[in-house]
Amino acid sequence: DTAVSQTPKYLVTQMGNDKSIKCEQNLGHDTMYWYKQDSKKFLKIMFSYNNKELIINETVPNRFSPKSPDKAHLNLHINSLELGDSAVYFCASSQARDHRGYTFGSGTRLTVV
Amino acid sequence: KQEVTQIPAALSVPEGENLVLNCSFTDSAIYNLQWFRQDPGKGLTSLLLIQSSQREQTSGRLNASLDKSSGRSTLYIAASQPGDSATYLCAVIIPHAGNMLTFGGGTRLMVKP
Numbered sequence: 001d002t003a004v005s006q007t008p009k010y011l012v013t014q015m016g017n018d019k020s021i022k023c024e025q026n027l028g029h030d031t032m033y034w035y036k037q038d039s040k041k042f043l044k045i046m047f048s049y050n051n052k053e054l055i056i057n058e059t060v061p062n063r064f065s066p067k068s069p070d071k072a073h074l075n076l077h078i079n080s081l082e083l084g085d086s087a088v089y090f091c092a093s094s095q096a097r098d099h100r101g102y103t104f105g106s107g108t109r110l111t112v113v
Numbered sequence: 114k115q116e117v118t119q120i121p122a123a124l125s126v127p128e129g130e131n132l133v134l135n136c137s138f139t140d141s142a143i144y145n146l147q148w149f150r151q152d153p154g155k156g157l158t159s160l161l162l163i164q165s166s167q168r169e170q171t172s173g174r175l176n177a178s179l180d181k182s183s184g185r186s187t188l189y190i191a192a193s194q195p196g197d198s199a200t201y202l203c204a205v206i207i208p209h210a211g212n213m214l215t216f217g218g219g220t221r222l223m224v225k226p
Contacts, residue, residue, distance in 0.1 A: 033214075040218075041200065043204075045214065045215075050212075058213075092157075100145075100162070101145070102159065104156050104157040109154075
């Protein structure tokens with residue numbers, strides 16, 4: 001199946017821990033993204049990577065560090081987790097140079113306790 | 114800065130009604146506009162993508178229109194069904210923004226049997 005897949009689907013962890021979320025796309029897209037959906041269901045861009053290069057970093061604390069080993073993968077590592085980091089994190093991909101539509105992953109629900 | 118607004122925030126209709134969801138954006142210089150559906154606890158499913166040069170797109174019972182000059186898009190759902198109950202999100206891509214999507218706050222639709 002062609003898709004954007006992210007793991008894990010659910011993540012419950014204690015404050016202060018470090019955790020990672022993985023994302024992979026097999027659509028051949030050149031750009032990958034991380035979006036955050038807060039408790040009010042509003043979606044906002046966090047990072048954008050084009051061919052492994054960081055394009056956008058939208059006012060995200062430096063505890064969040066994306067890593068793109070190749071253009072099919074974009075992982076998100078979060079250090080020193082805080083209660084306010086609880087949200088749903090979505091990975092997505094698109095073929096940016098064509099300005100075509102996005103494909104989203106199914107999301108990772110992060111709960112910090 | 115691009116802002117996207119969706120009205121109404123919530124909508125409840127009886128089964129069989131035709132309905133219109135509205136989306137407006139402040140910067141008309143967009144590459145495209147995409148409508149998504151999100152079911153509770155799930156990811157985003159792309160419904161329709163309208164390129165900036167197009168005025169409408171249709172898929173089954175869904176029809177999306179785009180008026181760039183007035184900064185508006187509408188999503189028309191014909192003969193609504195209970196299975197259409199979900200949150201509908203519109204998002205735009207603008208130039209010089211790294212191909213990121215700017216989302217509206219969504220319209221939460223409930224179709225009652």
